[in-house]
Amino acid sequence: MNTLKTLAMIVAGSFISTTSAIAGGSVLPGDGSFTQYGVVDGWTVYVDVERESCLIERVDASANVVQMGLTADHKLGYLGVFSKTADLGSGNKEKIFIDLDGTMYNAKATKMKKNITEGYSGGYILADNPQFIEDLAQKYTMTVFPEKEASFQVDLAGTHKAMELARNCNAEQG
Known part of the structure; x- marks a missing residue:
């Protein structure tokens, strides 16, 4: 198993087929301005001013970035992982499996370059599975198995x- 150096291999997809129809760049965080809302346990909560939604972000010791939040319509959750060291193209799709402390999920993933921070590539998974979202909040280790x-692994x-602070932030956005 590789170290966090390959974190950027996690990418967009859907956990339930209904999300694939709207899984495009328009539901992901905007390129507009972000303001810091708060910091808790190593995570920073940001307001995506353009989208009027919030996201959480953590940067690890290797400068890899993990982001989680809601789409602009607040109907889907997303999870993104980005790295400066990965050389990924945009739009490529790949099946992935995600193990959250023994509970397995799968998704169709879409790679992308750049999001909030210039020079990073990686991607997102989209989720409307409440159990997956609950497991992200409650579990301790995410192991990703790209195709x-x-x-x-992600801590x-x-x-x-x-996520609780982000829920409060989202409630304040409208």
Whole structure:
């Protein structure tokens, strides 16, 4: 299993078929301005001013970025992982499996370049599965098994408190 150096291999997809119809760039965080809302357990909560929604972000010791939040319509959750070291194209799709402390999920993934921070590539998964979202908040380790790249792990420490702060932030946005 590779280290966090390959974190950027996690990418967009859907956990339930209804999300694939709207899984496009328009539901992901905008390129507009972001303001810091708060910090908890190593996670920073940002307001996406353009989308009027909030996201949580953590940067690890290797400068990999993990982001979680809601789409602009607040109907889907997303999870993104980005790295400066990955060389990924945009739009490529790949099947992935995600293990959250023994509970397995799968998604169709779409790779992308750049989001909030210039020079990063990686991607997102989209989710409307309440159990997946609950597991992200409650579990401690996410292991990702991409179809083409090596598997890797993401530490989920602090996600529960960060997601709670993001819920408060989203409630204040409208």
